[in-house]
Amino acid sequence: MGKAGQSYLIDFQIRRAFFFLLLLALLPHLSFSQQRFTISGTVKDASTGETLIGASVRVAESEKGAITNSYGFFSITVPEGQYNLQVSYIGYQTSTRSLNLNKDVRLVVQLNANAFLQEVVVSGRSAKEQIRSPQMSLERLNMENIKDVPVLLGERDVLKTIQLLPGIKAAGEGNSGFYVRGGAADQNLILLDEANVYNASHLLGFFSTFNSDAIKDVAVYKGGMPAQYGGRLASVVDIKMNEGNEKRYTAEGGIGLIASRLKVEGPIVKEKGSFMVSGRRTYADLFLKLSTDTALKNSTLYFYDLNAKANYKLNDKNTIYFSTYLGKDILGLNDAFRMNWGNTTATFRWNHLLSRKMFSNTTLIYSDYNYEIENLDQRSDFRVTSIIRDWNLKQDYQYFANNHTLRFGLNANHHRIQPGKITSSQKSSITSKTVETRSGLELAAYISNEWNVSDAVNLNYGLRLSSFHLLGPGSFNTYSDEGRITRTQNFRKGEVVKSYLNLEPRLAVSYRLNENTSIKTSYTRNTQNLHLLSNSTSALPTDLWIMSSNNVKPEIADQVALGYYRNFNNDNWEFSAEVYYKDMQNQIDYRNAAELRANENVESELLFGLGRAYGIELFLKKRYGNINGWLGYTLSRTERSFTGIDNGNYFPAKQDRTHDISAVGIYNLSKRWTFSGTFVFNTGNAITFPSGKYQVEGQTRFYYTERNGYRMPNYHRLDLAATLEGRPEKKYKSSWTFGFYNAYNRQNAYVVDFRDNPDDPSKTQAVQTALFGIIPSVTWNFKF
């Protein structure tokens, strides 16, 4: 970036920060009245010292309470007095301690895991919190509790488990990609310890990049995103890695059909710091070595993941964290063709307690996704490389005042995208070619306030100001509506090519009708300046990210939602119903026969249009008992409209599925045996089928009329699993998990093709291809 451009931007940023500080100062109700004291502290797991995210901290006498933040921290301010502080978290015994509050106190609350009460999978949030909090459309997964849900090939996968929640749909059979409330797969903000993960899938989408051993907590926002999140339209999936056991060294792992895992964790300095290292490698290609075919024998196909995290408590007020992730897929065909792709992320974070009420979090994040393709054939050798690289700096403050929790901060994220660089030898039939690298800067400032207006009413209001600046150097074309170049401009390094500024209001209100019932509503605007170009439904490693530009405007979504929440039977059962409507602008589609690979004029291949999505989501969950689980149902519609398609009429988006049902059941038969099952049903995806056929050069070709006017066959599937825990008296713990994916061997259509009937070539037949029949799996897990 050029000096001039940089100083301009910094100046711009400082002015904006001042504007926000001013806003902050003007916020009402921050005055302090009588003698008040603050109870602050951290909630931890008693056996490992892991901080607990989203634990509920209540002052029994006053209805005052807090939820621990991402670092297990809470802060409550109440008048002087005698109190009972209740701390509860799913799967843990509630801890109550009495406090004679006549000065500020700082606590570390250690909770013991509850050995007897088996709680349900999706339940990071306490039952009371679900009713009280203004936050709606949020689901939290606690990794410890999802281990019993059956999965494909025995590989636990958070991105697949969240697909069992209402409003979240799988992108395809066995696919870790997902659609949230009518959004596209690239409209999900997937964060691993705050780092953006650009390609969250392995092996063309069959597995996600998140090794569940290394993961502590997953929060999924389908709507009502708090102001600290921004950059994607449809959802936020905020994944936090384990911090490591700060009390003793442990090792655990598993051996499965296609992958093995190992995790080691322990204290760096007892109760001051800990580390965690976790690895996973698949070995699908080991079977290839058994082949007699030399080409197959010399082929490779595997992926690995490595997660590491360390934290160190410098003193009572300062903690530093470092976490990193490295994952790669490697594919090689008999030394003729090689391909590898993967993400690297690194996060450095400094938590600083400015006071008992003010929590500061400074984060520097690096994120990188790249792929490399090598063709080693002598006459057409080439090598393609592509990189996306982010440097991201975040400053976040949380201020816990009386009845208010204020959150504000700044964020500067520099993106660099090298869409494709082809290099080749002189002898090759492929020429060297480089598509210009693009740089962009996303700057954001945000502020939000969660306000307990009264016992019944809670409010969270906020504003996010996001700006995007496309930066030089390079030559930038402007295209006409037909995709022709109308102007070419050259920019120097650091010069701003195009800027966009967006205000994103966020509002959420909850109204508690009684102790067990509440209604909530929210409005959220989100914008998106990075767009994934992909004209296939499977996640290809070569899919291209582009930035907003002079041709591509930021995508914008406005969502309103209304929900009803009710707990009954002593909070054992939880019911919720949410309706939503989402309006989307500047959605992207492609021209016919668009070339997206290594095309410097790729923006000329795009069409821009509108989207809308609406639906109702019902969710019933049983939290406790030997039998627990949930049932979700979604009725929804999602549509798009493009000037050049179907005369601009709204047509169903491919992810439009009218009905979507998912059921999860877990049965604890005894201390050693646990059985579980999931069932999913959904209307087939919207799809374009032919309306006629004709002949070109003697071959039958098809004629299409309405876009996505047909449906794939309905999809349904039952998965089963059984877990046998080893005998508890042994020095190490072990367990066996047996599973059946697609237990009744349903042939679900993955693709439907129209082709000549082989018995009577004058007739055309529709042929569906199913990807998976019944797939058994077995995994052995151990822990020292």
Added chain:
Amino acid sequence: MRKKLGFLALFLSTVFQYACEKVIDVDLNSAGYQYVVEGTVVNQADSQVVKISRSVAVSDASVFPAVSGATVTVTDDQGGQFAFRERRPGVYSSRRLRGTPGRTYTLNVQVEGNVFTASSRMPAQVAIDSIGVSMTSFFDEEQKTVQLLFSDPPNRANYYRYVLGVNGKKSRNIFAYNDEFTDGRKVNRELFDFDLNLKTGDIAHVEMHCIDAVLYRYWQGLDQNENRGGASTTPANPVTNIKGGALGYFSAHTVQRESVVIP
């Protein structure tokens, strides 16, 4: 590249080994019929052909009604005008026209009250240097692929289409390429078709066409609809150069025909 991706797909489906096919019933709406115009002007023959037919419903037999009684003319940018006569039902030809590279040809079809027009410019010819057969071992089987070598002229955009046939049977694959990644190089093009299991003694016929940019896009668009019903790009009618609402294309292109006996 395409061949490599073909192998990759096969490779993955073998790894998962569960893919399974089934014929299903799909109830399709039937749109009204469309006219289909297929017109070519080539540089190798004195006879040029324009075929006119109709589309039918998907559930009908694949018998495409010929459209007779059309008035078909082709003009070139040098003032030449050629009337096409209907020799067989729906097949119109001219025996006086031989295409010349560099000229732009315009088709005019008048039929049953409709007028269809299209223009296409015949590019300069690029010659095949040699033709051969490459062999790849895969799953213990020799996969034989017809291979072409030619020199791409540098510093201008070239678009190619190949037509492959074996023992008189045409490949269904559409082989359309540009020189985006091969400009000015000695190009080695493999015409890969899994369905044609080439065996020793088979005779493979290859045509190389130099086509214009619009036609390249047309063939790409047609290809995109193939065999990817549910999983990939949304199928759509390829963008044709025919104005007036007919399906099909009008292409002025050069042709070179070669054949090879599979060793």
